[in-house]
Every structure is written in structure tokens, then in C-alpha cells.
Amino acid sequence: MSILWAISHWLYETPFAVGIRESDWAFSMIETVHVLGLGLMAGTIAIVDFRLLGLVFRRQPVSRVLAQVLPATWIGFVVMAVSGGLLFVASAEKLLHWVFGAKVALLALAGLNPLIFHTTVYRHVEGWDLEAEVPLQARIAAVTSLVLWSAIIVLGRAVAYVE
Amino acid sequence: MKMTSIALTLAIALTGAAPALAHHSFAAQYDANKPVRLVGKLSKLEWTNPHSYFYLEVTGKDGKVTTWGCEGANPGALSRRGFKKGDLKLGDVLTVDGYLAKSGARLIDARRITLTGGRTIFGGSAGDGGPGDTAAGG
Numbered sequence: 231m232s233i234l235w236a237i238s239h240w241l242y243e244t245p246f247a248v249g250i251r252e253s254d255w256a257f258s259m260i261e262t263v264h265v266l267g268l269g270l271m272a273g274t275i276a277i278v279d280f281r282l283l284g285l286v287f288r289r290q291p292v293s294r295v296l297a298q299v300l301p302a303t304w305i306g307f308v309v310m311a312v313s314g315g316l317l318f319v320a321s322a323e324k325l326l327h328w329v330f331g332a333k334v335a336l337l338a339l340a341g342l343n344p345l346i347f348h349t350t351v352y353r354h355v356e357g358w359d360l361e362a363e364v365p366l367q368a369r370i371a372a373v374t375s376l377v378l379w380s381a382i383i384v385l386g387r388a389v390a391y392v393e
Numbered sequence: 394m395k396m397t398s399i400a401l402t403l404a405i406a407l408t409g410a411a412p413a414l415a416h417h418s419f420a421a422q423y424d425a426n427k428p429v430r431l432v433g434k435l436s437k438l439e440w441t442n443p444h445s446y447f448y449l450e451v452t453g454k455d456g457k458v459t460t461w462g463c464e465g466a467n468p469g470a471l472s473r474r475g476f477k478k479g480d481l482k483l484g485d486v487l488t489v490d491g492y493l494a495k496s497g498a499r500l501i502d503a504r505r506i507t508l509t510g511g512r513t514i515f516g517g518s519a520g521d522g523g524p525g526d527t528a529a530g531g
Contacts (some may be wrong), residue, residue, distance in 0.1 A: 250442075252478070254469035257442035320442070390417050390443070 238322035250320035257320060260313050267309030268386075272379045274299040274306060282372035288362040293355050329392050333385040340378040347371040419492075419523025422464075423502040427493040428524075431461055431501065435485045440478045442467045444518065447503060449487060463489045463503040465516035476506075476514045485509045489516070492524065 241247055250256050280286045281295045318325060351367040358364050419425070433449030447463040465471065468478070481487075486509055491501035503516035504525050517523050 252440045252468055253442065254472050257467070258469065261443075391421055 235323070235326065238326060241319050242321070242323040244319070247319045247322065250316060257317075260316050260320075264310060264313035264317060267306050267311075267313055268383070269306070271303055271306030271310050272383065274303040275375060275379060279372040279375050282364050282368050284362045284364070289360075291359040292364060292368075293359050325389070327392050329385055329388050333382055333389065336378055336382050336385065340375065340382060343371060343374050343378065417521075419502060419517070419521040422494055422496070422500075423492045423523065424495050425492055425524050429491060429493050429501055431463065431489045431491070432486065433461065435481060435483055435487055436460060438478070438481055438483070440468050442469075445471060447481075447487065447489065447506070449489065459499060462498075462500040463491060463506075463516070464500065465503045465506065466518040470519055471514070471516075474514055480508065480512075491516070 250260065277286065277299050278292075278296050281288075281290065281292055287295050347368065351365055351371070358368075431449055431451050433451035435447060436450045437446075437448035439446040439448075444467060445465040447465060449461050449463060450458050451461050452458050471477075488507040489501065489503045490505040490507075491503045494500040494502075502523060504523065506514045506516040508514070515525070517525065
């Protein structure tokens with residue numbers, strides 16, 4: 231805790247962090263960009279999840295749906311991560327609470343989930359690419375993804391209400 | 394995967410409580426039925442997003458000095474009202490009219506800040522739904 235506190239305090243006091251924090255416009259602009267990036271990322275991920283659950287594009291191969299949205303997902307991820315990093319730096323020492331901790335933990339899980347998906351069930355996608363009903367493991371990954379991203383967004387908003 | 398390991402380290406290490414970073418409506422934290430006026434010396438100034446904080450050393454009736462936090466609008470909103478960070482310096486005596494926090498903490502929502510020279514500024518966040526809020530948005 232004390233090392234974490236020291237690091238976040240140091241970050242918090244850098245001129246760069248102070249500049250963002252005390253700005254008239256930059257902070258709110260970065261917040262806005264963060265939400266746009268997150269919308270692009272979580273939105274395109276949801277399209278893939280919905281396809282895996284057989285809710286949309288049922289006649290489209292899973293691999294094609296995934297390939298079509300993936301560039302947008304990555305752009306959203308980069309925008310979200312960079313803006314989120316800036317927001318973190320600007321407020322670092324005030325974010326050492328359980329809500330933000332939980333958000334970061336869920337972000338890690340949300341990163342792990344597609345990693346597991348791609349290295350296991352998706353390796354044999356040619357066997358079920360055209361199925362409306364995909365293997366159970368893939369459907370579980372889709373539900374996990376939707377739940378995790380929803381929870382991350384809820385926790386992100388809840389950061390503002392921590393006492 | 395560097396991000397993930399940093400994230401995990403952070404997540405595991407985060408256990409304690411810390412000061413709040415709050416961006417919220419008035420009613421989320423403050424009680425409109427508990428108006429208060431604080432007069433005290435400015436001991437710390439956080440000219441920060443998404444809310445600013447003015448810390449006052451207030452002498453109570455018993456002579457005891459306590460520090461109170463006064464939450465105000467963000468720097469952009471304050472500067473559009475003609476209020477700059479440079480208008481304040483530590484040690485200035487401010488009068489802050491506001492409302493007590495629901496939590497019972499020594500924290501108020503600063504609706505009106507009167508500077509040493511008598512100049513008055515609306516300190517609240519525009520559009521937060523608190524008392525005296527007439528703005529349509531932030």
C-alpha cells in the first residue's frame with residue numbers, strides 16, 4: 231500500500247498531471263474521448279458476443295463478423311487506454327479505493343477472457359463458423375465478456391460517487 | 394500483456410481507503426436542508442477537475458480550530474465566472490455559504506464564496522441540481 235501510495239502521489243504531483251487536473255478544458259475533453267473510445271470498443275465487442283449467442287448475423291460466419299469489427303475494437307481500445315491513462319495520472323492518488331481497484335481487476339479479466347477464447351475454442355472455429363448455435367464454451371465466453379464490460383462501465387461511473 | 398500485469402498488481406495492492414474523487418450531482422453527497430456558513434483561513438487549495446476543493450481552518454465557538462473541505466465547481470466553470478486560481482492565496486479569509494455533506498464529514502458543497510475583498514462567486518457546479526442552480530448545463 232505504501233509503495234503504491236508513493237508512486238501514485240509522485241505521479242499526481244508531476245507537472246503533467248497537475249496540468250490536466252487544473253485545466254479549464256483538457257480534463258473534460260479527455261473524459262469525453264475516454265467515453266467515445268470505450269463505446270467503440272465495448273460496442274464492437276458486443277457485436278461479436280451477440281453473434282456468438284446467435285442473436286445477430288446468424289447466417290454470417292463468426293470469423294467474418296469478428297474480422298470486420300476487430301479494427302474498430304483495437305482503435306477503441308487504444309483511444310480508451312490512452313485517455314484512461316491520462317485520467318488516471320491526473321487523479322492517481324485519489325483513486326486508491328476499492329471501486330477503482332475492482333474496475334482494474336475486472337479489466338484484467340476482460341483481457342484474459344478473449345485470450346482464453348482465442349487460444350482454445352476459437353482455434354477450431356472452422357468446425358462451427360457457420361453455425362447459429364456455437365459451442366457452449368464460446369457462448370460462455372460471450373456472456374462473460376458482456377457481463378465484464380457492463381460491470382467495468384458501471385464501476386467506472388461509480389468512481390465518481392466514492393465517499 | 395504488460396497492461397494486464399500492471400492492472401493485476403494494482404488490483405491486488407488496492408485495499409485501503411483514500412480521499413474521494415467525486416464527480417456527481419449535488420444530491421449525491423449533500424443535504425439541501427442543512428445550510429451552513431463557514432468563515433476561515435484558506436489552508437489548502439485544490440484547483441482540480443472534476444471538482445475543486447477549498448480547505449478552511451475554522452475556529453469554533455469553543456476556540457478549537459478544525460479544517461473543513463469546501464467542494465466547488467471545476468476550474469473551467471470557475472474561470473468562466475471570472476474566478477482564477479491566482480485570485481486566492483493561502484491564508485486568505487474566505488466566507489463560504491454551502492450545505493453540509495450527508496456523510497457527516499467536515500465537508501460542504503460551496504454554493505457562494507466571498508473573497509477577502511468582498512467579491513462573491515457562485516461556487517457550485519452548474520446543472521448539478523443543487524440550491525440556487527439556475528444553469529441549464531455545465
